[in-house]
Amino acid sequence: MSAELRFATIGTSAICERFIDAVERTDGVQYVASYSRSLAKAHEFADKHHARLAFDNLDTLAGSSAVDAVYIASPNALHAPQAKKMLSAGKHVLVEKSFASNTAEAASVFACADENGAVAMEAMRNLYDPGFEETEHVMAQLGTVHAANLRFSKITSRMARLRAGNRINVFDPRLSEGALMDIGVYAVEPAVALFGVPERIAAAGVMGNVPEEPADSPYRLVDLSGEILLEYSEMVASIGYGKTYDSLIPCEIAGDLGTLSIRSIANFSGLGLSMHEDKGMIYDTGKGSETNLHVDTPHNDMVCELACFLKATGGDKEARSRIARFRQVTLDSLAVMDEARSQLNVGFPSDMATQFK
Amino acid sequence: MSAELRFATIGTSAICERFIDAVERTDGVQYVASYSRSLAKAHEFADKHHARLAFDNLDTLAGSSAVDAVYIASPNALHAPQAKKMLSAGKHVLVEKSFASNTAEAASVFACADENGAVAMEAMRNLYDPGFEETEHVMAQLGTVHAANLRFSKITSRMARLRAGNRINVFDPRLSEGALMDIGVYAVEPAVALFGVPERIAAAGVMGNVPEEPADSPYRLVDLSGEILLEYSEMVASIGYGKTYDSLIPCEIAGDLGTLSIRSIANFSGLGLSMHEDKGMIYDTGKGSETNLHVDTPHNDMVCELACFLKATGGDKEARSRIARFRQVTLDSLAVMDEARSQLNVGFPSDMATQFK
Numbered sequence: 001m002s003a004e005l006r007f008a009t010i011g012t013s014a015i016c017e018r019f020i021d022a023v024e025r026t027d028g029v030q031y032v033a034s035y036s037r038s039l040a041k042a043h044e045f046a047d048k049h050h051a052r053l054a055f056d057n058l059d060t061l062a063g064s065s066a067v068d069a070v071y072i073a074s075p076n077a078l079h080a081p082q083a084k085k086m087l088s089a090g091k092h093v094l095v096e097k098s099f100a101s102n103t104a105e106a107a108s109v110f111a112c113a114d115e116n117g118a119v120a121m122e123a124m125r126n127l128y129d130p131g132f133e134e135t136e137h138v139m140a141q142l143g144t145v146h147a148a149n150l151r152f153s154k155i156t157s158r159m160a161r162l163r164a165g166n167r168i169n170v171f172d173p174r175l176s177e178g179a180l181m182d183i184g185v186y187a188v189e190p191a192v193a194l195f196g197v198p199e200r201i202a203a204a205g206v207m208g209n210v211p212e213e214p215a216d217s218p219y220r221l222v223d224l225s226g227e228i229l230l231e232y233s234e235m236v237a238s239i240g241y242g243k244t245y246d247s248l249i250p251c252e253i254a255g256d257l258g259t260l261s262i263r264s265i266a267n268f269s270g271l272g273l274s275m276h277e278d279k280g281m282i283y284d285t286g287k288g289s290e291t292n293l294h295v296d297t298p299h300n301d302m303v304c305e306l307a308c309f310l311k312a313t314g315g316d317k318e319a320r321s322r323i324a325r326f327r328q329v330t331l332d333s334l335a336v337m338d339e340a341r342s343q344l345n346v347g348f349p350s351d352m353a354t355q356f357k
Numbered sequence: 358m359s360a361e362l363r364f365a366t367i368g369t370s371a372i373c374e375r376f377i378d379a380v381e382r383t384d385g386v387q388y389v390a391s392y393s394r395s396l397a398k399a400h401e402f403a404d405k406h407h408a409r410l411a412f413d414n415l416d417t418l419a420g421s422s423a424v425d426a427v428y429i430a431s432p433n434a435l436h437a438p439q440a441k442k443m444l445s446a447g448k449h450v451l452v453e454k455s456f457a458s459n460t461a462e463a464a465s466v467f468a469c470a471d472e473n474g475a476v477a478m479e480a481m482r483n484l485y486d487p488g489f490e491e492t493e494h495v496m497a498q499l500g501t502v503h504a505a506n507l508r509f510s511k512i513t514s515r516m517a518r519l520r521a522g523n524r525i526n527v528f529d530p531r532l533s534e535g536a537l538m539d540i541g542v543y544a545v546e547p548a549v550a551l552f553g554v555p556e557r558i559a560a561a562g563v564m565g566n567v568p569e570e571p572a573d574s575p576y577r578l579v580d581l582s583g584e585i586l587l588e589y590s591e592m593v594a595s596i597g598y599g600k601t602y603d604s605l606i607p608c609e610i611a612g613d614l615g616t617l618s619i620r621s622i623a624n625f626s627g628l629g630l631s632m633h634e635d636k637g638m639i640y641d642t643g644k645g646s647e648t649n650l651h652v653d654t655p656h657n658d659m660v661c662e663l664a665c666f667l668k669a670t671g672g673d674k675e676a677r678s679r680i681a682r683f684r685q686v687t688l689d690s691l692a693v694m695d696e697a698r699s700q701l702n703v704g705f706p707s708d709m710a711t712q713f714k
Binding site: 147227250274276 | 501503504506508510512514516560562563581582583584587591593595597601603605606607608611612613616618633635647
């Protein structure tokens with residue numbers, strides 16, 4: 001391995017470009033190779049981002065001695081097989097969320113990483129944001145937490161294209177996609193990280209038709225937005241997500257001593273703490289006494305997860321223990337999403353594959 | 358009947374005093390009588406609020422020719438029997454929320470009102486606030502509504518008393534009380550009024566022990582806070598309520614064209630409209646382009662429901678049609694709450710009584 005961790009990318013979307021921007025802002029890491037199913041597209045993407053290599057064959061990429069790690073930002077259904085191919089060749093993998101189609105698939109990726117002495121980490125960027133740590137720290141002041149309301153909903157122009165009859169990757173259950181896997185995960189994973197495995201789950205969703213999918217296909221419906229309740233003995237967490245509307249209200253974690261508001265769960269920014277003041281029976285709540293908590297979140301906050309990945313691949317103990325913790329969060333969150341999908345009747349082809357493994 | 362509608366009150370709590378304040382601010386209505394189980398307390402309350410009469414016997418109150426209407430603010434379990442007693446004597450009743458213990462009980466009260474040619478109305482004040490009408494009006498601009506997040510949670514000093522082992526009316530299932538019936542109703546009723554009867558309901562709650570209640574009692578647990586999902590074909594409404602924490606974030610109703618925020622569902626105040634602007638893939642949502650909608654909500658907004666009640670008892674057609682609409686909302690909302698309570702295992706003695714009627 002060279003002094004710098006040499007990264008390849010799988011995928012050529014906006015999130016991939018954002019990752020490369022994070023690489024450019026980070027010492028000790030270098031962007032060297034692009035993969036696309038189309039070699040022309042791979043070359044074009046590599047040239048644009050000053051990478052030396054371009055691949056259209058995953059086996060060749062896996063066998064290349066010029067690559068140490070791979071950032072995987074393909075459709076969700078491809079994450080696990082691609083990650084395992086790279087891990088088996090001894091490469092580290094940083095895998096965009098959602099890490100895999102389901103819990104069983106994710107477990108098989110982590111097992112493969114362990115067998116090959118390589119690092120597999122989910123690029124769940126908000127868990128690595130400084131605001132997440134600050135939230136954990138501040139929660140101690142809230143008393144017994146009784147409620148969390150975590151939501152991330154952003155309407156996408158892809159909605160109109162879907163309604164017009166276009167088949168879109170992000171709304172295709174055959175690719176293990178849908179609103180929950182694409183955007184809901186931003187709220188589910190912090191909930192599981194902060195509050196643990198829920199005792200009971202209830203999900204409700206707004207569904208859309210998948211264009212060109214036969215009427216008797218198990219993949220003819222996709223979730224466009226939804227709500228999940230995570231029930232614990234002392235609290236209920238309410239998760240809201242959607243690609244059909246913009247949610248503009250802050251998130252909130254509330255205990256019997258105080259309430260923490262979080263402007264955006266996507267990067268844990270805009271934290272505000274309001275301690276409870278007993279004003280008797282009032283009918284209108286305000287935020288008069290909210291204290292803003294200062295957190296320095298980088299504009300491109302993918303540098304945070306990248307920094308941890310880099311340290312972990314370098315053998316840093318603290319980073320390894322952090323990603324070990326978040327590996328469990330990945331697994332437990334996928335279990336929540338498996339159950340939510342089951343309640344919403346959203347099945348993926350990968351569910352069948354892993355079930356019979 | 359005199360030129361003025363002469364009101365008696367049942368109850369002597371803060372909400373009762375607020376109602377009397379609303380009476381004093383309203384033309385054509387007069388506060389004349391107080392009822393309490395203790396005659397001394399009834400006299401004291403009557404004197405304080407300049408009422409001429411004081412009762413400690415409900416039959417005597419029902420038989421009094423000096424009283425035209427009764428505002429009932431006793432514990433929920435007493436609402437229906439007291440309302441029916443008054444209606445049967447030809448008096449109109451304005452009944453604090455929750456109107457009755459369950460749907461069947463509420464239906465029996467409305468039937469009794471119809472039989473006696475009297476008005477029975479739930480004092481669900483936020484439905485009568487001008488902000489509710491404005492919300493209905495603005496919803497037309499939101500496009501297809503896909504999500505609503507309505508919440509009302511306020512920690513009460515009674516929580517500490519409950520935890521210390523005191524039996525408290527508002528946390529007593531034997532009185533048809535608990536967080537859902539006391540405070541959740543503020544969010545459930547607008548949801549049902551705005552979006553209709555849900556296709557599916559899922560509830561999760563935080564439960565507390567009822568002091569002095571035997572271990573084998575069906576009334577040993579009370580709901581302290583909770584979340585309810587109302588699922589419709591095109592949307593999910595998420596209802597949050599609690600007496601264990603302060604929720605400080607606004608409510609929200611969101612469609613594919615825009616998002617309406619509501620600072621307080623308790624009186625539908627602080628409305629803000631944000632139309633969707635396509636800014637591509639952004640990770641942080643803001644409220645930069647929110648337009649504040651001006652609504653004049655009276656400081657004591659109970660005058661709004663009182664005005665409608667007064668008109669309805671006077672035979673005004675528009676008011677009668679409005680309370681007929683909200684009568685259905687009361688019934689449909691209680692059906693939602695019956696189902697939520699069933700999922701939370703919160704039963705009331707009245708459930709048994711009405712079941713076998």
